[in-house]
Amino acid sequence: MKPGVVIVGAGHGAGQAAASLRQFGYEGLITLIGEEDHPPYQRPPLSKAWLAGEADLGDVLYKPAAFWDEYNITVITGCRVASIDRPAKQVVCDDGVQVSYSHLILATGGRARRMNCPGEELSGVHVLRTLDDATALSEAMQAGKKLVIIGGGYVGLEVAATARKRGLDVTVLEAEERVLARVAGADLSDFFEKKHRQQGVEIKTGVMAQAFEGESKLTGVRLQNASMLEADIALVGIGLIPNFELADEAGLACDNGIVVNELCRTDDPAIYAIGDVTRHPNAIYGRSLRLESVHNALEQAKTAAGAIMAREKPYNQVPWFWSDQYDIKLQIAGLSAGYDETLVRGDMDANSFAVFYFKGGVLIACDAVNAPAEYMAARMMIAKGARLDRDMLADIKVPMKEVMAGAMTTR
Ligand SMILES: Cc1cc2nc3c(=O)[nH]c(=O)nc-3n(C[C@H](O)[C@H](O)[C@H](O)COP(=O)(O)OP(=O)(O)OC[C@H]3O[C@@H](n4cnc5c(N)ncnc54)[C@H](O)[C@@H]3O)c2cc1C
Incomplete structure (x- = not known):
């Protein structure tokens, strides 16, 4: 059988990339190779439900165990990829096993600092x-x-x-x-x-x-x-150290992460990279980013799988994250770095508010605490480079829909 897609790493991004390839009609071999002893699982519960003793393995697995067989996806666990032989289009595992690829996706995430x-x-x-x-x-x-x-x-x-x-x-x-x-x-x-x-x-x-x-x-x-x-x-x-050494040693461009374009392609057209390990362009912020979030890993996985299947859809999204602590659900849209103005809407003492961050008058981020409407509106408005009426925004009685309707967009 012809070599297929090999995915290095078996985390969140890797699991989604394999699933998306099948969803987009890919019929060749798909092999995930992960150094951990587990099939793809979700990390966010690790500091929350898993640590609280409120989740079992079935709750944290990214897909049920039967999924991989059903979609004919080979998941190799407990196996570290040691090097990439680009001329031969092979990865070489720690135990010497070589696996050939037509396309390679690096989804190696990071390790704890x-x-x-x-x-x-x-x-x-x-x-x-x-x-x-x-x-x-x-x-x-x-x-x-x-x-x-x-x-x-x-x-x-x-x-x-x-x-x-x-x-x-x-x-x-x-x-x-x-x-x-x-x-x-x-x-x-x-x-x-x-x-x-x-x-x-x-x-x-x-x-x-x-x-x-x-x-x-x-x-x-x-x-x-x-x-x-x-x-x-x-x-x-x-914090985290991105696992980009494998790519670096193979001569791919790296900058504290694997450098990819908007299709998640590295400077080798047969090799893609996704998730926490990538340094990728973001047109909304006009700079390259390395993000550590589930949303980024999943969306880049879809982009890379799409590009392999000639369904090119450039990745350009408003980053988003979440964090759960006690009864507080924090949802974060965008990146606040470089802000020059903030506005708080809502009541901090009542655990329901959102902090909006602006740069040069344009909305760049929002931290929403138990405030889903503010979070959703912010995601849309950040994508549009919105300038918002501050008085309307500060007035909790004005619904976010009206605040959005009154916004001036720059994109
Ligand atoms: C405790 C915790 C809580 C989090 N909470 C949130 C949250 O609330 N919201 C949110 O958005 N994000 C959260 N994150 C971040 C999120 O989990 C990551 O952004 C996401 O897992 C990234 O997916 P990935 O596929 O890029 O990498 P990973 O999921 O890290 O997977 C990479 C895999 O590749 C393996 N690997 C690396 N090198 C090799 C090699 N050479 N050979 C074989 N395998 C290799 C690694 O061992 C790892 O299993 C949290 C992370 C942690 C640790």
């Missing part, structure tokens, strides 16, 4: 990227234990919320002056810090962890100011 500090190897120090990481963390999270989370980003804060639910004593350490500093404005950071403190989480900002202490098991986290925090468990939640 480590502190690289003394004591990081101690039992009790965790990261959270994979299902196995989440299972190990969940097993360690006994009520009454002291958990120190290093990093006040979304994953760290979600784990803090889940751990409080499970009765742990939780401290979050954030090096910046506020949590979520890299991804949100001060209004949202203040809101989340307040909510977590109300739930009994200790949040320390402007604080750097320097080392983990203990003999073989963690007993504490030492801070840069030399003080010590007692800890039974630590979670290092300081």
